[in-house]
Amino acid sequence: xxxxxxxxxxxxxxxxxxxxxxxxxxxxxxxxxxxxxxxxxxxxxxxxxxxxxxxxxxxxxxxxxxxxxxxxxxxxxxxxxxxxxxxxxxxxxxxxxxxxxxxxxxxxxxxxxxxxxxxxxxxxxxxxxxxxx
Amino acid sequence: xxxxxxxxxxxxxxxxxxxxxxxxxxxxxxxxxxxxxxxxxxxxxxxxxxxxxxxxxxxxxxxxxxxxxxxxxxxxxxxxxxxxxxxxxxxxxxxxxxxxxxxxxxxxxxxxxxxxxxxxxxxxxxxxxxxxx
DNA sequence: GATGTTGCTGCAATACGTTGCAATAACGAC
DNA sequence: GTCGTTATTGCAACGTATTGCAGCAACATC
Numbered sequence: 001x002x003x004x005x006x007x008x009x010x011x012x013x014x015x016x017x018x019x020x021x022x023x024x025x026x027x028x029x030x031x032x033x034x035x036x037x038x039x040x041x042x043x044x045x046x047x048x049x050x051x052x053x054x055x056x057x058x059x060x061x062x063x064x065x066x067x068x069x070x071x072x073x074x075x076x077x078x079x080x081x082x083x084x085x086x087x088x089x090x091x092x093x094x095x096x097x098x099x100x101x102x103x104x105x106x107x108x109x110x111x112x113x114x115x116x117x118x119x120x121x122x123x124x125x126x127x128x129x130x131x132x133x
Numbered sequence: 134x135x136x137x138x139x140x141x142x143x144x145x146x147x148x149x150x151x152x153x154x155x156x157x158x159x160x161x162x163x164x165x166x167x168x169x170x171x172x173x174x175x176x177x178x179x180x181x182x183x184x185x186x187x188x189x190x191x192x193x194x195x196x197x198x199x200x201x202x203x204x205x206x207x208x209x210x211x212x213x214x215x216x217x218x219x220x221x222x223x224x225x226x227x228x229x230x231x232x233x234x235x236x237x238x239x240x241x242x243x244x245x246x247x248x249x250x251x252x253x254x255x256x257x258x259x260x261x262x263x264x265x266x
Numbered sequence: 267g268a269t270g271t272t273g274c275t276g277c278a279a280t281a282c283g284t285t286g287c288a289a290t291a292a293c294g295a296c
Numbered sequence: 297g298t299c300g301t302t303a304t305t306g307c308a309a310c311g312t313a314t315t316g317c318a319g320c321a322a323c324a325t326c
Contacts, residue, residue, distance in 0.1 A: 006293085009302095009303080010303070010304090011291085011302095012293095013291080013292070013303090013304065013305080015304080015305070031282090032282075032283075033281075033282060033283090036282090045306090047305075047306055047307075048283075049285080049305080049307085050304080050305060052282095052284075053284090053304080053305090054304095068201055068205040070255070072201040072205035072207065073282070073283090074205065074282085074283080087243070087247070087249060089249075098243075102242070102246065105238050105239070105242050106238070106239045106242065109239070110220070110231075110260075113235065114220070114229075114263060115262070116220060116222075116258075116260055116261070116263065117260045117261045117266055118258055118260040119223065119259045119260040119261070122203070122223075122260075123258050123259070125243070125249075125251055125252075125256050126251075126252045126255040127243075127249055127250045127251040127252040127255075128249070128250045128252070129247070129248070129249055130247060130248030130249065133250055139323085142273080143273070144272095144273055144274065144321085144322050144323070145322080145323095146273090146274065146321080148275070164312090165312070165313070166311075166312060166313090169312090178276090180276055180277075181312080181313075181314095182275080182276070182277085182313085182314075183274080183275055183276070185312095185313065186274080186275090187274095204283095205282095205283090206311095206313090207312085207313075
């Protein structure tokens with residue numbers, strides 16, 4: 001991590017180390033708020049702005065990706081999960097991932113029809129799941 | 134409008150009238166904040182909570198639909214536009230609509246594969262448009 | 267027109283994120 | 297180890313959206 005930051009002229013600070021540590025223990029999706037909270041557990045003096053700014057940096061480095069839940073709140077996931085989209089059930093609140101394979105037809109349709117390059121990991125589709133219908 | 138509210142035991146208030154007026158003059162997509170602002174132009178004493186709560190009511194009635202922009206903020210659109218999804222270019226900020234026809238393959242894929250009923254009007258897909266690639 | 271119900275409003279507080287700015291501290295060079 | 301540069305931090309303020317609650321006012325009824 002330190003190397004990757006330095007390679008871009010960025011710095012390796014205690015606050016960034018803390019967030020990276022938290023992320024390394026994180027599985028699946030987390031909201032920004034949860035990450036802030038977890039950083040605070042490690043270091044109560046953590047401030048939200050630092051965490052969110054660090055997340056931006058890590059996203060540029062490709063370490064994390066973020067999308068938005070059905071309520072529009074940030075959701076981060078840590079790589080190197082395969083790229084995937086998200087499915088949310090409005091009724092039960094359940095969430096699933098859409099694999100790149102499964103999304104292939106979606107991506108292809110927008111690509112060939114409009115020349116639009118879908119950022120799959122930022123996609124969240126809301127609706128109702130089989131059980132809730 | 135008044136009839137539709139009364140039919141459900143709801144009330145037709147000056148604040149609701151103001152929002153409906155604003156909406157009737159609105160084309161395309163608007164953020165919640167913009168709607169609050171426009172209501173304030175009509176009546177400076179308007180408060181955000183009332184506007185957002187009224188929007189919820191109107192959504193239940195099917196008058197408006199909301200989704201989230203690429204930054205997760207609310208975006209409303211007024212019916213009776215046909216149901217459609219949204220496409221956002223991360224680079225230029227442009228936005229387009231995805232017609233139900235164009236989305237048919239997406240909807241069908243998730244429907245048959247997972248039994249998931251997509252709420253198309255709540256879908257926002259982020260990526261890069263043809264010009265920005 | 268007066269009255270009772272109860273849906274609505276406005277306020278205040280809270281949550282989640284973002285941004286400007288001055289002070290700090292990481293880092294490279296000596 | 298010291299010093300200078302400048303990326304980062306922490307603070308404070310702001311923007312957007314939600315929620316609890318007490319008082320208000322729409323509406324139906326009389």
